[in-house]
Amino acid sequence: MIRRWLTVCVLVFASGLGGLLLTSLLTHRPALQQISQPGPIVVIRVPLLDWNSTSSSANPTLYSLARKGAVGDLLTRAVSGHSCTGDGWMTLSAGTRTAVGGLAHETLPGHKVDRCPGIQTPFRTSATTGYYPEWPTWRATALSRSPKADIGRLASTAMQHHECVSAVGGGAALAASDRQGEVAHYASGLADADFSTCPITLVSLVSTNDKDLRAAVAKVPADATLVVAALGDDASPEHLRSVVITGPGVPHGRLTSLNTRQIGMIGIVDLTALILHRYGSAAPTLPEARVPSVEPSSSVYGPVTLARDLGQELAVQHSVLRSFFPRALVIGAVVVALGVLLWRLQVRRIRRGEQPLVASSLLRAGIGVTAGALASLPAATFLIGVFPWYRSGHPGFALTGGVLLIAVAISVLALTGPWRRHRAGPLLVVLAITGYTVLDDTMHGSRLQLTSMMGLQPLYGGRYYGMGNVGYAMLATSALLIAALLADPLIRAGRRDLAAATVVLVAIPAILVDGSPAWGADAGGPVAMIPAFAYLALNASGLRVTWQRVALIGGSTGLVVAGLAVLDYLRPAQYRTHLGDFVAGLRNHGQAGGLGRIGQLNAQMLTSGPLTLLVPLLLVVAIVVLVAPSRRFSRPVARLWAPIPFLGNGLVAAVICWVLGFFANDSGTGIPPIGMLIVVPLLVVLAATVSSREPAPRGAPIPGVSSRLLRRRES
Numbered sequence: 001m002i003r004r005w006l007t008v009c010v011l012v013f014a015s016g017l018g019g020l021l022l023t024s025l026l027t028h029r030p031a032l033q034q035i036s037q038p039g040p041i042v043v044i045r046v047p048l049l050d051w052n053s054t055s056s057s058a059n060p061t062l063y064s065l066a067r068k069g070a071v072g073d074l075l076t077r078a079v080s081g082h083s084c085t086g087d088g089w090m091t092l093s094a095g096t097r098t099a100v101g102g103l104a105h106e107t108l109p110g111h112k113v114d115r116c117p118g119i120q121t122p123f124r125t126s127a128t129t130g131y132y133p134e135w136p137t138w139r140a141t142a143l144s145r146s147p148k149a150d151i152g153r154l155a156s157t158a159m160q161h162h163e164c165v166s167a168v169g170g171g172a173a174l175a176a177s178d179r180q181g182e183v184a185h186y187a188s189g190l191a192d193a194d195f196s197t198c199p200i201t202l203v204s205l206v207s208t209n210d211k212d213l214r215a216a217v218a219k220v221p222a223d224a225t226l227v228v229a230a231l232g233d234d235a236s237p238e239h240l241r242s243v244v245i246t247g248p249g250v251p252h253g254r255l256t257s258l259n260t261r262q263i264g265m266i267g268i269v270d271l272t273a274l275i276l277h278r279y280g281s282a283a284p285t286l287p288e289a290r291v292p293s294v295e296p297s298s299s300v301y302g303p304v305t306l307a308r309d310l311g312q313e314l315a316v317q318h319s320v321l322r323s324f325f326p327r328a329l330v331i332g333a334v335v336v337a338l339g340v341l342l343w344r345l346q347v348r349r350i351r352r353g354e355q356p357l358v359a360s361s362l363l364r365a366g367i368g369v370t371a372g373a374l375a376s377l378p379a380a381t382f383l384i385g386v387f388p389w390y391r392s393g394h395p396g397f398a399l400t401g402g403v404l405l406i407a408v409a410i411s412v413l414a415l416t417g418p419w420r421r422h423r424a425g426p427l428l429v430v431l432a433i434t435g436y437t438v439l440d441d442t443m444h445g446s447r448l449q450l451t452s453m454m455g456l457q458p459l460y461g462g463r464y465y466g467m468g469n470v471g472y473a474m475l476a477t478s479a480l481l482i483a484a485l486l487a488d489p490l491i492r493a494g495r496r497d498l499a500a501a502t503v504v505l506v507a508i509p510a511i512l513v514d515g516s517p518a519w520g521a522d523a524g525g526p527v528a529m530i531p532a533f534a535y536l537a538l539n540a541s542g543l544r545v546t547w548q549r550v551a552l553i554g555g556s557t558g559l560v561v562a563g564l565a566v567l568d569y570l571r572p573a574q575y576r577t578h579l580g581d582f583v584a585g586l587r588n589h590g591q592a593g594g595l596g597r598i599g600q601l602n603a604q605m606l607t608s609g610p611l612t613l614l615v616p617l618l619l620v621v622a623i624v625v626l627v628a629p630s631r632r633f634s635r636p637v638a639r640l641w642a643p644i645p646f647l648g649n650g651l652v653a654a655v656i657c658w659v660l661g662f663f664a665n666d667s668g669t670g671i672p673p674i675g676m677l678i679v680v681p682l683l684v685v686l687a688a689t690v691s692s693r694e695p696a697p698r699g700a701p702i703p704g705v706s707s708r709l710l711r712r713r714e715s
Helices: 002-026 060-068 085-094 135-144 153-160 170-176 210-218 268-282 302-351 360-386 395-416 425-443 447-451 469-492 496-515 524-541 547-569 578-588 593-606 614-627 635-641 645-664 668-692 707-714
Strands: 041-045 070-075 165-168 185-187 200-204 225-229 241-246 253-256 265-267 293-296
Touching (some): 002 425, 041 210, 041 268, 060 210, 060 241, 070 302, 085 135, 085 200, 085 268, 153 165, 153 170, 153 268, 165 170, 170 200, 210 225, 253 302, 265 268, 302 395, 302 668, 360 425, 360 447, 360 668, 395 425, 425 447, 425 668, 469 524, 469 645, 469 668, 496 524, 524 547, 524 645, 547 578, 614 645, 635 645
Parallel strands (some): 041 200, 041 225, 070 265, 165 185, 165 200
Antiparallel strands (some): 225 241, 253 293
């Protein structure tokens, strides 16, 4: 058996590695090139600028810059659901996401855009200088929020290097103010502006008219680096905004940064890093910001087309999200109810010695395919990103139709292949496709997660790469159940050593990819996944779960996560993720960074709607069913996995992972529902196929419960 087990392990490893290499080959990109600043730098803000509402005919100046410069989409979200230009200028000043005044909320479908606070102009102290009397209050507020924002950093840093920052327009004056709120060089409009006064010039245009942009560009010195961008959504719904960087030290292509790790996308804070990069090693360290770089392109307008595609993709994904999943969950609830009803009916008929219903085979097939498609839905929302659905005439229809087709295709594949002869076969296919999709995508930049309805949602979230909570729930749930399903026949064959080794072999890549700073960069993920896999390995090996072993597992988990964070911290600052930044903040300032926000964000999500309040209730129900499967209300569900006894342990491990993941991750409220969205339909698949096999005897032991106790209750 050992030889066969080793052969299977080698084949699975080779297949997985081959898939990863194929993805690497298909997604290969040219080496990134750096941006240099041989002269001054000018930042021009154009309101409401995005690639989906511009054209070469209506915006000739913008497109002439894009034709020779670096192009991308700009993330303007600060600390609220809706971005405002005043917050964008303050963010540029601090190099950290922040806001001034009240926070504008996300625009819900069918609702009006939340109103942004007005942008205040500085109080004039002379013809060219000014200050903000409210600055001390603003600064105290910015430093009290998480993350702490040092507004005035940009101008004060320039002063330390004997340079100045000039501002044209009220909004630009916010970013040009120093830590005391003083603006050294200020002009209210283009007519009075001199772009050669300071090495750093910030311009706030009040019109989208191309003539105004052309007039501003005409004032830019020939050796200057020019940035043209929109810094907020203001009166428009949330969208990726346009950004172009051009100049003698800027290659043509697509912008990116180590902040977003996404080709074609940067943040406002990255523009701060770009400006301060002129000071070299003396530039301050910005935890959230990284200097942009460029993926070179030989196509004139190719970077613009790709930037427009990304904006369209994310906008349509978000508009479809709120209607698509409630409907899918309603369908899922109906399927679950039908599956349970069918399973109970068929089991009773078989026990009475009666034949199954004649029409039940078609009904079972329909319920099985529907349930399998529902379990495959999370993976389908990722895989649809492989296809250019956003270029169709009806992108919303193409998106929803494509997701459903992919989900049904996965379900049909799982239920019709040769593996269907094995009871765990269809489940393994769905779980393997789900887990491998997340694993492969995370190791290649998380592009599918970025644009998925169930993914990172960069317009409304603060994460743009690595392992998001939805992807984590998909990977962890799939990996734990795969390990349980593969270990089950080995346990029944008496090879508990191989069963435990199988659990460990499945755990290693899942935990490594999730926690590695180079891939998943997920601190909270291993905190939940390691104990869950440890519980499963202990059960597979036949060892009891004692308090001493629980303490050992907890200590080992802490050491692994701390080790990953320290290794990330030891890398150069520009390559660190939030893991290394956390260690740096703790070491240098005694601050835990975003760690304290986990509970706050989870509380906000739990109270955001009536459905989210059901998450703790669902967890309690799952725990009760798994901990007390011999109870009358739990027994019908528990008997589903009686023919695969170790699947029950896998489900317990999954619930352990969901509960710990809920507390260890910010916005971890979404982890249990996604895990259940995979698990519950797969149990329905088992229910839909039970009538074609002899059900477990009535006295068969249920995993997790003493068989002697069960027999006593049934007698």
